Amino acid sequence: MIETASTDTPNSIKVRDFYLGRQPILDRNQALFGYELLFRGAQSGPANIETDLHATASVIAHSAQLGLDKVIGDALGFVNVDADVLNSDIFVFLPRDKVVLEIVETMVATPLLVERIQALAGHGFRFALDDVVTDSENVQRLLPMIEYVKMNLRDTSMAALMALAPRFRQERKRLMAEKVETREEFKTCLDLGFDYFQGYYFAKPAVISGKKLTPSQAAVVDLMGLITSDADNAVVEKAIKRDVTLALNLLRLVNTPAVGIRHRIDSVAQALMILGRRQLQRWLQIMLYAEPAKRGQSMTPLLSLATTRGRLMELLANKLRPGQRNISDIAFTVGIMSLMDTLFSMPMTDIVEQIPVSDEVRSALVAREGFFGELLHLCECIEDIDGMANTITPMLHQLAVSCEELAELELAAFEWSDTVVRYAI
Incomplete structure (x- = not known):
């Protein structure tokens, strides 16, 4: 000693x-x-x-x-x-x-x-x-x-x-x-x-004018569109199976400990049945960040930051609006989508045109407005704690969240994100 x-x-x-x-x-x-x-x-x-x-x-x-x-x-x-x-x-x-x-x-x-x-x-x-x-x-x-x-x-x-x-x-x-x-x-x-x-x-986004999504990114975005438009499970399953790599990566992701499923999921149909559409969309969003790493590009920090934001926003929303599962799901989506302008090298206004989102999600992502925009801004301030420390405390008071509660939620978000990143790439 x-x-x-x-x-x-x-x-x-x-x-x-x-x-x-x-x-x-x-x-x-x-x-x-x-x-x-x-x-x-x-x-x-x-x-x-x-x-x-x-x-x-x-x-x-x-x-x-x-x-x-x-x-x-x-x-x-x-x-x-x-x-x-x-x-x-x-x-x-x-x-x-x-x-x-x-x-x-x-x-x-x-x-x-x-x-x-x-x-x-x-x-x-x-x-x-x-x-x-x-x-x-x-x-x-x-x-x-x-x-x-x-x-x-x-x-x-x-x-x-x-x-x-x-x-x-x-x-x-x-x-x-x-x-x-x-x-x-x-x-x-x-x-x-x-x-x-x-x-x-x-x-920070390096916006490239006229940038198009890669074929693999476009395939995932199309799938997300099918899910949000309430397409039949058979249609969603067929679309996933059309891209073998996408299907394999999705099955690997939904079998991570972060999902919390005790029994192994062996098929796309099983994933749809067990996870449900909201959870499936969550893992498709995560796949967008994990995909560049599989092509040899180092996007792990962006994947880590996006999943941490998404999870922390989800946990905050669940605390502030308990029992409203839809609210916490939307909060997660806003958090993880908030870095897609960097991921795709496109303006956020273009992204919300290509990926169907509600008006409140659009307002949060483009202007940091509304309940979800406020949560996103808090997460961004926490990331820049050196420069924004004086801003965080008033925001916590306004949300009626204590420092102790925030610390507990942060730890849970860090741990969840690290588990996802470990298995996603």
Whole structure:
């Protein structure tokens, strides 16, 4: 066991006072590598970093209750810590093979702190140095214990990036670009030799004028149209069987643990009978995101983000409108369709013309209006928890959802999404 200092995690901070952000970190192939976990308090915003770090310490200390594996799945979890946290006894709660501890460049590398980091590194903990903007003497003292160097594109000039990247690569450090907001920025950092990328550039649509759906995408969209138009089961079944690959992929998906069916489904007819049309449409929507990965394209992060949004919106709708199954089904559809403009490289207005949707779904997707638009906006704010933390709390109050309830729903959505992604590709 690691010897720890006597500093205790603040008992005044409760897990229920905080909600969670999970931001994906991608590798050079845009495949999922890890998540940065960001904990924000109900009363804290982006400027209240000290409170947020104490929030991190508190949640880590209660990780058995939180279920860290549910949050990060098979990926690595990057967690921010400060000097007080480093000197606390929270590390007995952390799986050292699953987490990377992030410290900021401005943390003063005193001899005692360096000794503490060395001790933790000697016990298998890995470290990332965050918000690096210089190659200062302080950075040099910390660098020997650091595996990952993170540079924030919003705070670092291109000249600094071009100067620092080769320097840290020479030291065999893994470079991570943070706050990557456009595909052009991703390409620039890729050329500079960065290994990992954090930001939602991958979820922003690169609209291509006149873009058409691929034959496989069109087949799934046509099927969704048959289901929403109440076509006979025999017609739906025949349409699915017409595309052998589609039928096989659908059967594999509906046999995942995320579906919750105890007995194996062996035929399209059985899937229609057991799942029903709404559930079948759900898995067709998921197939649209999984299909590019089967062609060798790295769309796993988009699949993960879409399924997380869909599931979280479904769970929120079920809590806010209990007993109204149709409402939660619509919420899931809005969540998963909200990234189809990126998936198809088409404007959302064109997508809702090709895929039949109700007026309330259209309003949510195109203008973020109505009940479902409000839920979608909340999910988007949670994803951008750094910039939107002050917006989330008023939205939760308006919906009469507590931080504790949101955290529980988030964990359930993360776990469900990770199960889907694992089996879908």
